[in-house]
Amino acid sequence: MSDAEDGQRPEEPDTRRVKRFGFSRLGGLILALNLVSLFILFGGALALNELRQGLVEARQEALTSQAELLVRVLGEPRVGVTQGVPTPYLDPIEAPRWLTDNFIPAGQRARLFDVDGLAVADSAPGLPLQPIADSYVLTEAIPGEALPPARPAGTPVEDDSKAIARESSDLARANAELSAEVAGALEGQPQANVRMAEDGRRVISVSLPVRHVRQVLGVLTLEAGDVDQILDAQRRALLPFAVVALAVNLLASLLLHLFVARPVMRLSAAAEEVRQGRARAISLPDLEHRKDEIGDLARSLETMTETLSDRMDAIEAFAADVSHEIKNPLTSIRSALETLDLVKEKSQRDRLTALLQADVRRLDRLITDISNASRLDAELSRDRPRPVDLNALLGDIVQVYETTSKPGEASVVLTPGGDARVLGRDGPLGQVFRNLIDNARSFSPTGGEVRVTIGRDETDTGRIVTVSVEDDGPGIPPDNLETVFERFYTSRPRGTAFGANSGLGLSIVRQIVEAHGGRVRAENRTDPSGTVVGARFQVDLPATHLAVVRRP
Known part of the structure; x- marks a missing residue:
């Protein structure tokens, strides 16, 4: 069965790429510009209008000086050329x-x-x-020119x-x-x-x-x-320099084609390979080791395609994790619905109904967090970074917690710092600190306290703004200080409401912080005896004048 019969369109050769390799527009432009400059040089050198005019004027002045001297002598009777008295x-x-x-x-x-x-x-x-x-003037000289050589016999007579x-x-x-x-x-x-x-x-x-x-x-x-002879001699003297200039221009055009045009063509072809899916990233080692702009471009393109490839892998892994996490509550819901018709006792039916409600809440929370996580890259790319005062931002967030706090929930206390301005996006940064505070409150005991501290080490040359969130909970297992930032990871103490957390909160925190050029880390708080008394999450962000916000 042919490709056409199978419904698949046969792959056509990339004629555009072949044409580009066959003729370089950039190389042609370089050659054309060099040749135009040479033509201008040749035209000006061969014309020599200004030089010719200068020679003519100088020759006229010299002849005039000579003629003035000669006519002055010729007019003197003592020379003997002038005769006649009284009419000379x-x-x-x-x-x-x-x-x-x-x-x-x-x-x-x-x-x-x-x-x-x-x-x-x-x-x-x-x-x-x-x-x-x-x-007529008579002269002893016999004017005339030498006769031309005799023509062979039979040569036709030309009409002169x-x-x-x-x-x-x-x-x-x-x-x-x-x-x-x-x-x-x-x-x-x-x-x-x-x-x-x-x-x-x-x-x-x-x-x-x-x-x-x-x-x-x-x-x-x-x-x-002799002016024309002088100009001809000038042209002949200039000709070797013009030939050398032509050779140098042609050599420069060839070198520019080899070291500029051809590498750009190779980068274009490699990008085309990535676009067509034949490669995951651009990799041209001989260009990446160059110390010029072409090397910078090759390294930038390789880094960009590697980043895109990593993001594709991350999206693929995220999709697999999402599928796995959503299947768990769906499987539980399906099992409960299949069992519900078989259960006759009201207490058991109530337990199944409560389980269904918990799975629905868990599924709703998962879908909400997954939606927020999937929109995060787009929101970070659309929102332009601007100076954000963390004292004001966290003050507003803490005030919301104070007004909406329920009895028994952990309170939130803010300790502001000095100049805490960073370059970023207030929406995503607010989400970072809300997620950290929510995580700390979920682990805090009843009536506990979550402490938010803003600090800045003025002696630090990096001028980093640090925000720490502390709780009085059970802490984090030492082996999980990095694992807690992975997607869908959750480790809750016994008694925590099932489905209340999706495991995406801290993963979103790290993603936003790293997009702002900062870092986040987790550690345990200990008392003097070494006993864990809580957890601390610390966010380091560069100050406004040092901040370099990366676009996702």
Whole structure:
């Protein structure tokens, strides 16, 4: 018979867990963030806009300083470049010679134009000179470029018309920009621009007028085309560092994936195993020994799941104890009801009726205490802890006992202490002391006294508030000083009303006290001769500023 025919749904593989192991979202996020930061670094390094602008401005200032010095010399008649009296002009023979002899810096080009915008000198005569202001300049240099290598026979002829047209357009644009710059300088205004040269390169250019006194004789233009080379060198120098940064980021991403993302995935998978019931608790020893936040998380999850597992075991044991305790009165009731019809004498029927009533009272008390015990965890988790004054709380409780006490019952006497404020929940704490007082009164002789004392040892660094409840009863057997706090344990003296106690009171006391970060213990009171004269229950609770209330 198949699973479908048997009414059971076949177990499907956990595709979500498989997908998580196949791809880590956290690891992907770490890698993405690192790559984004790297892309930003690369983009800023490759652009170098601010560096480029700074280089351009610095180069323009340097060229301007050089040009100012040169035009000052060129304007002096003693140099021999300026001729003519009374109308001076630039000598087209001496000017190129002087410029060639006195200006040959590497990476720069100097041009000299006369008052009509015609080029009369050029420090780089190998470059072709084009018409400027509708004029031509003759030079001894033969312009031109080396011919390309011969192509093999049969190679189809390529159409270079587009390339020639593009080069002509670039050359015309370069001449136009140069003409505009020279024209502005001839009007007496120094010019500084970033423009295109005849060979298509971007150059930094400054043009200053050459003056004799106040008359403009021509224009000196200085060009520098090494800014792009400097930026390229900067980029190449930065490239190894960028590669190292990339490697470091990738390594960091891998380490974060191995030491953060994968452990979190393992914890998630272990939690999934617990959820599906395949395990009772998370146990990853290799993660729990880590001294970082992942180790803290693993230990916290293990502790949490172990606590849940212990609570499940406690609930299972509690259910078994409840079943056992409830079956006893039910069995007694059933036996009495079966016997009741067979009994004819009135006295025997009255005894069976009294037994039935006692079992019903016992069952009612059991159900009430079981209900209180089962709701205790929920009440402790819902009620927020706040400062509680034990003097006021116990004063109200003792006053209730004084007003409702019946003749012959043990009286309750309170001895208040000093500052007895604790952090807790007044409802559950009130239940603790009522259960202890009720337990002490049930063991006290007729007309006895139950003493409640609040104390605080001021010399104790722990600053613990202690509440003790004493009675004058028979005491507790030494072997049962811890057993009395177990569920459904009861040991009553002869003559105590049957069914009046369920055995859950002291168990509830310990549960509430431990939830408030305290402890409760039982001991016997003895006289100087060592005779037991009663029992004492002592509750220790941390003071308000030290209290750490645990959530159940």
